[in-house]
Amino acid sequence: MLQHIDRLKLLQAVDLPAGLDRLVHRNRLLKIAREGGQMTPHDLAKFEPQRRHATLAASVMEATATVTDEIVELHDRIVGRLFNTAKKKHQERFQRAGKAINDKVRLFGKLGRALLKAKEDGVDAFKAIESVISWDAFTQSVTEAEQLAQPEAFDLLHEIGDHYATLRRYVPAFLEVLKLRAAPAAVDVLDAINTIRTMDSDGTRKLPADAPTRFIKPRWRPLVFTNAGLERRYYELCALSELKNALRSGDVWVQGSRQFKDFDDYLLPAEKFQAIRRENLLPLPITTDCEQYLLERRQLLEQRLETVNRLAAANDLPDAIITDSGLKITPLDAVVPDAAEALIGQTALMLPRVKITELLMEVDAWTGFTSHFTHLKTGETTQDKTLLLTTILADAINLGLTKMAEACPGTTYAKLAWLQAWHIRDETYSQALAELVNAQHVHPFAAHWGDGTTSSSDGQRFRAGGRAQSTGHVNPKYGAEPGRMYTGFGRKALWLDDADVVQHTRQVERLDVAEPK
Template identity: 45%
Template sequence: MKTRELLTVEQREYFYEVPEHMDEREILRYYTISDEELQIINKQRGAANRLGFAIQIAYLRFPGRPLSANEKVPDFIVHTIAKQLRILPSAIQNYARGRDATRREHLSKIRSTLGFRTFTLKEYRELARWLLPIAMKTDQGHLLVEALITEMRKRKIILPAIYAVEHVAWAVRERAHRKIFKQLTRNLTFSQCKQLDKLLSVGKGYKFSYLSWLRQPSGVVSVKNFHKIMDRIEFIQKLNLPLDNGREVHQNRLLQMAREGSRYSNQHLSRFHELKRHATLMAFLIHIYAFLTDQGIEMLEKLMGRMFNRGEKKHKEHFQKDGKAINEKVRLYAKVGKALIEAKELEQDPFESLQSIISWEQFVQSVAQAEELARPAEFDYLDLLDNHYGHFRKFAPRLLSTYVFKASKASHTLFEALEMLKEINQTGKRKIPETAPMDFLKSKWFKHVIKENGIDRHYYEFGIFSELCNHLRSGDMWVVGSRQYKDFEEYLLPQEKWKELKEKHQVPLTIPTNIDQYLQERFELMDEQLSKVNHLIQNQLLPDVEIYADKIQIASLKKMIPDEVEDLTRLIYSVLPRIKLTDLLVEVDSWTHFSKHFVHLHTQTEPKDKSVLFAAILADGINLGLSKMADACPNISYTQLAWISDWYIRDENYSKALGAITDFQHKYPFSSHWGDGSTSSSDGQFFRAGGQSSPLAQVNAKHGRDPGLSFYTHISDQYAPFYVQVISSSEEAPHIIDGLLYHETDLEIEEHYTDAAGFVDHVFAMCHMLGFRFAPRIKTFSKNKIYTFEKPVNHPNLEFMIGGTIQTKKIRENWDDLLRLTSSVRNGTVTASLILKKLAAYPRQNSLSVTLREIGRIERTLYTLEWLQSPELRRRVQVGLNKGEAKHALARAVFFNRLGEIRDRSYEDQLHRASGLQLLILAIVLWNTVYISRAVDALRAKGVDIPEEYLQHISPLGWEHITLTGDYVWNLNQKASFNNLRPLREKKPIKK
């Protein structure tokens, strides 16, 4: 029988008990007495009755239940209400003393006069209807109970026993499950249901089931693995299932069910009742079909990229190999040319002059050799691609036969070319017809495609697939069933929803939505700043800035850290307790309870044995892997670790755990020495891809020749890494905004710093529209032109910096579309990184991309002008970036196994590695923060002079006192807690 309990003991106490402490804002919200209430209260006899009556009203407001008999009311509530009634708080001691009937009578009077209701069948039905849409989005029991209790408080429904509330949430959740199951299996025929059940059986010629086959990772980039992806896509297509059924199911629920389908064993799934089993398999197929479709496109791009890279490499090799011969020919023809020039000037026979240098026969031979050495006039590598046509044909036709493409008007001719090529492949024709569409091709292709004897099929196909990749990235073409490559319109808020937001004045942006107001404000601000900087340049008053020959040179920032800080840091760290990483993780969990966020995918319960959970997290964070972690952990097996990893370790759980630790760090008083949590920075840390190259790994010349990927981390000004992404090592800029929007912390970031890699107009624009101040470091001004609303006649000293004028007409024409796009990012309809990549891939003339760029130019110009004027801004950015860069050293020390290489093939496993690493770093930062605070107090108590202004320079990123290696033993019974911290080491300071 299913349990109808959704909450843990701790959660029940949380919802029904008044907390020991509340902030002033919450106290005012819940415990301020209204005039109407005051009139009723004052009618009660005696101070004790008035105070008790008022407290009963307060309790019904929050936590929403009646005051129990003989319940001890927290002092802050008694004092807050007594002050408003002008009654001594001690009067509460005489309330209902020995007569509980008084309390009950008062409760009845409050219900009848102030509109509070008891929980009856009528309220049950009302709340069940209200809760159902929420239960369709999430089945997390505590979230449903929390939503229900919040709504009951709003409706003045007195909370019944907590188990009754749980029962409502449980019943509604069951109803939502059945409704979702029916949505996913709608219109399934008997035959299709049989096909779904067949997925659990062993496939012909395989040792595992069809379902297990579909679950297999795609592997590294290769033609063989590309065809394996196509095999699975075509297998799902042949099932002919209504995969569109998933559109009616909320994406969170669909993803959860898909994950369950990917985790449950065949035996477990076969024991489900038929409706649930078929719905779970449908959710899995919907998810895996989109995932495989995206992976196929990504692998296509990688295969195409490799082919082009090989052509380019061959081109360079040819040039290097022939370099000596080319040089000899250049020197020879320089002599010949000089001789011919002299012959003309002296009116001599040019042929005799030529033969004085080289014989005619040798000259003819050298010309023939020069023709062989010569590369195309464009000096590109496209003429070498033909050597790879055989390799290209191993995967290109399969893509066309498997995928269904759609196109916008801008890509219509490319779509026609694809359809024509598909037909040619199917019919076995060899020639491309003369009427084949051409205008989608870039000019560089024409000389290779159009030959004297007609269209060169090889190069025509190369051109088609090259442009297909470009158009898929921009969104001008899309693939049916894809998640990453779909119609651009589908990424945005629906037009009806957008219209509603505008009509209700609920556009979730921080800028004026009126275009005239926006442009006027920015024009006035820019004009003011241009005039100011123009004046400062004229009078050579820009601080620490020199301008000569139209070049800007900014002096290096002066050192602001006192020399004594280094010795002070060593002294403080010398008294911190020595600790094993395992004990540190357990201790931080006892403070923050981050482990409670790692709940079971299906039951939403916490693991019974936390030591296994901690070991799995540690395996991710130190890059050890589950198998070797089992060897290093006594009494923990690989099977236990694998089960915990499969069912409890997920991206969203890591995000919530990072949020819990970050929030604790943010509220801990000592952290304020480093910042108030309103600023952050982000930076990528490169890790080599060990073994076979990961699909995400790329070569970045900045990091050497080996392929790798980046852990792109956002870190607060209090040293807390609160968000991490695994990205290609060459695409940091699009991911900047993700970390500002999608973290699970209480931080309210206002200003964000990056290095020069983030200096992108689109990011400037979107940050401004979303309410973030984007502050990247400016390293050079040679390419950093500013843009003005008017011609620079009024600012002659800035003319050398001005690259053009802002296209206000373009902004006006596309203003509504731009607001809709940015609102879509804010509302989570699409991620910022995905939409920025799409816009960056658009052709330059695309109106929406150009409009966002123009907004970015406005903000970048304003920022550049401030950078020139403000040493404080330059220092603030540098300090913020230094914190992130300092974290990299600790990351390398922690992530030391497997040579610090990423050897996981799947993105999910890579992200778990990155998240585990950041969680360990964050735990170390918090632990250090707490004990550094104690160390400072202890040292001061011993007479050590520690100036307050020095503490901002004491970093919590040290790790010399932490044992990172050895056997990993989990002592969950250790007595250390936040109220019982470890003793500091004794250290006698050296007196100077």
Template identity: 35%
Template sequence: MSDDGGAIASATVAMFRERGSLLPAIDTIERIGLAARAIARRRAERALIEEISGATLQSLDKLLEVDPAISQTRFHWLRSAPDAPGASNLVGLTERIAFLRTLEIDPTLQARISSGRWDQMIREGNATPAWLANDFNASRRHALIVAQIIKLGQKLTDDAVSMFIKLTGRLFSQANNRKKQRHMDCRPDTAKALRMFLDTITALQSANDYGRNALEVLDQEVGWHRLLRMKPELESMVDDNEASPLTLAAEQYATVNKYAGAFLQTFTFRSARRHDPLLAAISLLKRLYAEKRRTLPDRVPVTHLSQTDRRLILGQEKPDRRLYEIATLAALRDRLRSADIWVDGSRSFRPIDEHLMPRSTFTILKDEDRLGLGVQEDGAAWLTEARQMLDFNLKRLAHRARSGRLEGVRLEAGTLIVTPTAGEVPVAVEELNAEISDMYPLVEVPDLLREVHEWTGFADCFTHVRTGDTPRNVSAMLAGVLADATNLGPKRMASASKGISAHQISWMRTFHARSETYRAAQACVTDAHTRHPHSRLWGNGTTSSSDGQFFRASDRAAKRGDINLHYGSEPGSKFYSHLSDQYGYFSILPISPTESEAAYVLDGLFDQDTILEIQEHFTDTGGASDHVFGLFALIGKRFAPRLRNLKDRKFHTFEKGDAYPALSNHIGAPINTTLILDHWDDLLHLAASITTRAVVPSTILKKLSASPKESQLAKALRELGRIERSLFMIEWYSNSTLRRRCQAGLNKGEAAHKLKRAVFFHERGELRDRSFESQAFRASGLNLVVSAIVHWNTVYLDRAVKELKRAGRNIPESLLRHISPLSWEHINLTGIYTWDSEQHLPEGFRSLRLPAGLRRAA
């Protein structure tokens, strides 16, 4: 069921034709569609609330009234839950979940209405504040609140579990940092101890050389009493150095104790294992918190813990409660991340099978040969082909390496070494680029956005959340987008703008800006850019690259940000974006800087609506893993990462390593074909779930890689990925064109980062948004505005080239393909933003600034 006007109109016309009736006038079809949509909405509202008692409905209305105890409405309190990891914030989440449960709304009510109608209810509810919901009729108001309660129950559960995972991980990270700091603090003492140890060895050596009494010489040269005084200090240093991570983490038990009880008692955990010892341990901890007991019983479940942890916990007369609880929470964290344990009422923390498409649907698609994957349904046949291809290519690589016939690659002492790829940009490109850049018209960024909208209509993609209407105030919509892109924010954008008020921007953002409308607007601009004739000089739109860009977080956002020492000691977030070979952005996502980029490589290829048909994708080493190689092969796309330390990576073969003596240094563990064959159907199921968008790829990849003990499916996917990575590495060594193509693709993304940094300049380019949704809006706005700049530049780049050619210049395409549309010196990104100015452009375009030579000719 859909609220889309076009879909409703099409269905209405199809119904008339099926009945053999004459089609009414267009306005009549429109009225029929509007009436049908209104009826469908009322029916869905009734289905959701018809079995809820009147007393419960009255209690739902009270959620929209200000509660004196918290000085705000409970509706707003539930929706404004904190998301920065912290003990008090996690307790706050559990309090909200407990309050939701007192309302006694059955989550299974969601199944009473279609998924499309449910999604629309959620979108409307998300955009509706309490004061506006009070103005709705009773049926609509109650249905909206019920839908929000069910959605919030799932969201807050996911948020609480995610926060617990972060807090537990942070506990051990901080313990490791404390250990490092202690080592730094005791460096003077360590140096003194080492000096004494050296003096002791010297004294003993002297006594041995001259046949003297060792103790007398030691006492004379070093001092026996001095050695004894040093003993306690040395013991302390050794204990600190050998302290286990668990012992160090237990130093923060007071903080853990603030939230662990509330968290464990709020949720019900499930496991596929019968009599799971971890669930038994959790049950024990719940009972201890409920009874307010501080000590453990003499016998406790321990088989969920490692041998090292058991020795620490049970090494005293009684089991250590602090160590046992933290070790159990750490085990729970790991198994929640890998979906080995899941949580009742959660959408994210479910068994892996529940994330994938239903097995029955997969079976039907397979039986009808409609999987549309990049591998055969017969795993044995695919492995036979892979074996032959890998064996042939390895033997050919070995022969060419021995005979020195690999371009840019040499074999030294049995090791293949690749010469770095040199740049291919002709010298004349720099001069031509400067000349064309001087021809771009000078433009204010609001005018640029409006012009791109007039060419593409991208602002019309920001439809109203309920009616589906396009924005009435396009300027306010564009101002909201620019507020996100420049990191200025809607309030400051209003104060820095002429012709737009804060209320207008806020209204547009509330009812028109959503993840799906941002995605549609992005697709609109990217598609227009892809179709432009000049963009074909840069590529055919079948290859792309992706990379992460780090932005620091400040103020309250710093509490939500994570620290990756690769980017310094300050917290922040990454914007991970995908760029086509034509400089067209088509996806962006904020991710933690501590997360592996490899998990998100496939997300951008499927979470987008452009006309691009990407067949080959480039990343740097951070985006590569064997799991990603395996999934690319399964879905039928080519993965080509630039791998760091390539000479240290191994080929994995079907044959014994001695079959390739010239490459013996590069041969690793053999392929486990049995594991692949045993799980071939599961691998196809996983790939089909991704290609049909039943699951987000990063959801599965993070779970497959999170478990300390890999699942059999994860191991099978890794083995398949090893085959694909080995084949890719052979081609990388053999094909200099591939290396240059990959380097060129990544260079485009790195160059585009500079433009993003230039646009995202307000607040010192630091993120100040605490919620993921707000950061996602910042990222989407930045991508959209940069895409608009790229398309605007492409249009005027094409016009400038045509102008130069009309003046008699011969400009070969070999030079033009190196002129990128990423310059911004001609665009005014700062100052007062004017949105109500009228532009009268001849033929719809601005006049080019002619270089001196053309001015003289004119």
């Protein structure tokens, strides 16, 4: 985290004019930044000053947005990890004390029964207690019960206080480097964050008497409000937790971020929108009158419901029936017939054994998917398709460029790396994959697997652990063990920071495939 913050400070020191990114279309800005990322200082020196400065500015803005998003996401996962750790610790402590708690409950039952009987018989209550347990043992039992007792709310928040030092390692720098803004719903949270930021910069240890408190939720109040005043540790933990939630909901945004930016930045400027609306030039395929749109939607919904009712009454719903107990869907039969298994084996024997490189070249001859791997700067296709497919194959089988160069005579790592840097990107993979999907979709044989409106996807999970385990996403399907799930294939660089550790990894990620034409 601290290394990410240092990177962001370095980028902010460039001090680009505010709003510079609004002067250029987002896609154009991204293209310039990617082009600059592939160039050496020697290459940039060949540009005329205006183009060189534009390329550097685009690269700085793109890097600033990327690092800012990574910092916010790391904070989100660290805070989430603290809550998970506190929950686990809370449960383990309760389980360890289970036998002692059970003994105390059983003793309470015996004492209660003895006191009830003493009241009925008119016997002294103290003698009734001593008939069950000696007074010294009773006194000791009360002391043990007080030690076993959890807070009245039986909440885990008091456990989080033990991890306050973890946050303090980076929070002052974290709040200093981020430029936060808030919607009216989160103004109180931002005021609290600004109070903490001011205390850190001034070296103040005690919260001011007028510190914002309206953002504090009821479950936090017993910990924050004490007889001695506001407890800074829990006040800060509460504020950082609420900041995490506000960033997720969009009530707080970060200047310079891509993922956590102001929602209004996604929209047309208000003046431009009003002008387009007055001229009735809104580029929308639907009516812009709300009442008319809702009326059309309701009419369509009624038509569809009538169709479903008619089919249900005639018991003609495809693969489903509606009964008094509800909707029942016919399960899919995934059993492969024996005849099909035999046919699979016979068909496999008929297929020729070909090299995968030859197969790729043949598929490219059918579809021309390699034409989408254009040069980042010039937009031209590569003349050496064999080298391009070799680089793609290195990605596909996770072999890497070094081992692929060693396995292919006449190919060098430098050639593969150059082609990968300039021709292979996320968007070129998406376009090429869409070309293949479209070719499959129009092939007559593909109709045997459906109409192409649904798909079955699979993925691979990567475990996260060690000192950087707090930066891994927690998947509910795999329990509390952190990890990440990726579907499809692609290329991306991931930095996992944990104070002193930075891991540079290659990973696969999902690609957004265009709809079949």
